[in-house]
Each structure stands twice: as C-alpha cells, then as structure tokens.
Amino acid sequence: MAVFCSDEQSAIPIDLERWSRLARLVLDDERAPTDAEVSLLFVDEISIAGLNRRFLGEDGPTDVLAFPIDDDHIPAGRRPDEGGRGPGSSSDPVDPPVVLGDVVLCPEVARRQATEHSWTLDDELGLLVVHGLLHLLRYDHAEELETERMQRRERELLDRFRELDQ
Secondary structure, three states: OEEEEEEOOOOOOOOHHHHHHHHHHHHHHOOOOOOEEEEEEEOOHHHHHHHHHHHHOOOOOOOEEEEEOOOOOOOOOOOOOOOOOOOOOOOOOOOOOEEEEEEEEOHHHHHHHHHHHOOOHHHHHHHHHHHHHHHHOOOOOOOHHHHHHHHHHHHHHHHHHHHHOO
C-alpha cells in the first residue's frame, strides 16, 4: 500500500512518517487492496477553508476533508485499441493502482480542537487521519448507527496504533 504524505503548511511541525504508518495500519486492518494508494495532505487554514467552500459549500476552515476517488478505473492498455505496450513489451495487462483518494487535514484547527477536548495534538491528528481514511473506505456518520460504528472503529484502530507505536 502506498501512502503519500505532504506537509503544505508551516504553522505546526508534522511527523509525516508517523501519520503514514497510521494510514498503512488503517488500510491493512480494513483490508484495503494491497495496491491501494492514498494521500494525506496537511494544509493551512486558508487552503482548507477554500476546499471546504468549494466542495461542501461551507464557510471557514475545518479539521479534515476526505475526497474519495470513484470506483471507475481506467483499463490498462493503449487507446483506442486497448492493445499492448509496443514491440518487445509484455502483452500482459498491468492493472492501474487502486487510488482510494485524498485526506486533507488542517493542523491549526486540530490544535484548537485538541485543547477543547483536553488531549494532545497528536491524539487529535491521529483521530482525524483515521476518520478521513475511514471516509475513503466508505464509512459514514450521517445516521446514528453509522456514527456509532465509525466511532467504535476509530477507537479500535487508534488503540492498536498506540500499542504498536510505543
């Protein structure tokens, strides 16, 4: 599984390797395809507010946004004939990776929320990473039972990560 992490903000230092490990744990525990790819992008408040406005119609910054990629994958091969890759190349089709999507997080909002919840910034960021990834994996919290299921799974994954991260 490939996890691409990028820190595109400068307000708060981010341990990209740590969050990448958490993402791989979530994908593995949720039995995502072995060739799955996701991106974790840590951005500033202005950037996430713009995304929040553009994609959700909401004003102001938010903590995390998940952008799942549709399940429609482009078939391997050339266009328009879907043929081989050229002389001397293998004729076996190579499937494209399964791109699950992007999770965009705002550490500045996370820091405020951590203070409100009386826990650490790392605890809040961990929760947001897991929450965003579960959205990519089609979890939702629109209804009470879905919310309970998603929150239970978040706790299980974070507890497992804490055990392994010591």
